[in-house]
Amino acid sequence: KAGVTQTPRYLIKTRGQQVTLSCSPISGHRSVSWYQQTPGQGLQFLFEYFSETQRNKGNFPGRFSGRQFSNSRSEMNVSTLELGDSALYLCASSWSGETQYFGPGTRLLVL
Amino acid sequence: AQKVTQAQTEISVVEKEDVTLDCVYETRDTTYYLFWYKQPPSGELVFLIRRNSFDEQNEISGRYSWNFQKSTSSFNFTITASQVVDSAVYFCALSPAAGNKLTFGGGTRVLVKP
Numbered sequence: 001k002a003g004v005t006q007t008p009r010y011l012i013k014t015r016g017q018q019v020t021l022s023c024s025p026i027s028g029h030r031s032v033s034w035y036q037q038t039p040g041q042g043l044q045f046l047f048e049y050f051s052e053t054q055r056n057k058g059n060f061p062g063r064f065s066g067r068q069f070s071n072s073r074s075e076m077n078v079s080t081l082e083l084g085d086s087a088l089y090l091c092a093s094s095w096s097g098e099t100q101y102f103g104p105g106t107r108l109l110v111l
Numbered sequence: 112a113q114k115v116t117q118a119q120t121e122i123s124v125v126e127k128e129d130v131t132l133d134c135v136y137e138t139r140d141t142t143y144y145l146f147w148y149k150q151p152p153s154g155e156l157v158f159l160i161r162r163n164s165f166d167e168q169n170e171i172s173g174r175y176s177w178n179f180q181k182s183t184s185s186f187n188f189t190i191t192a193s194q195v196v197d198s199a200v201y202f203c204a205l206s207p208a209a210g211n212k213l214t215f216g217g218g219t220r221v222l223v224k225p
Binding site: 031033035042043044045048050055056058088090092094098099100101102103104105107 | 144146148153154155156157158161202204211212213214215216217218
């Protein structure tokens with residue numbers, strides 16, 4: 001069974017731009033969660049989608065948003081990028097609410 | 112609010128030595144899950160083990176073992192007979208029983224020297 005896939009793997013943007021990251025969960029998994037990893041703040045939960053509905057949300061500003069499609073694929077969008085948004089963005093999937101399996105991540109650099 | 116603390120930031124051992132990683136957590140939930148993940152240099156988080164809060168039985172899985180003590184809110188993880196390939200950052204994490212919202216510790220970098 002294929003694992004969680006994320007695209008793109010690397011991304012360079014400039015301040016003020018917006019970016020969209022994509023995540024395809026493991027087949028059959030209905031929950032997709034997003035995490036941000038930075039050297040200063042560590043791993044932080046962004047939000048979780050389950051059956052196309054946001055089920056949990058972390059403490060991030062409204063510039064961070066997401067959505068989930070009927071095939072469970074998820075996208076995360078960050079608008080008006082700031083330098084501090086440079087991070088590794090990790091997507092994880094699970095069937096419902098147990099073990100999350102992570103993808104390889106998208107490394108975003110904001111210049 | 113949930114909190115996970117990994118006091119050890121870095122551990123260096125020689126191959127074949129045992130490595131024990133400490134994890135202390137805080138939660139008001141009565142039911143929760145505890146996890147250990149490994150992050151090699153490639154960046155992907157690899158799931159290692161999961162424990163339910165109502166099951167304090169400690170187990171061994173290959174070279175991995177864990178010691179879950181609810182009374183002290185600790186969930187320690189041991190790698191027996193370490194190998195160079197075990198070099199990575201190890202994260203302890205906590206999630207409520209309902210919904211996926213992992214709270215991670217700061218991670219412990221393990222360096223296994225040949």
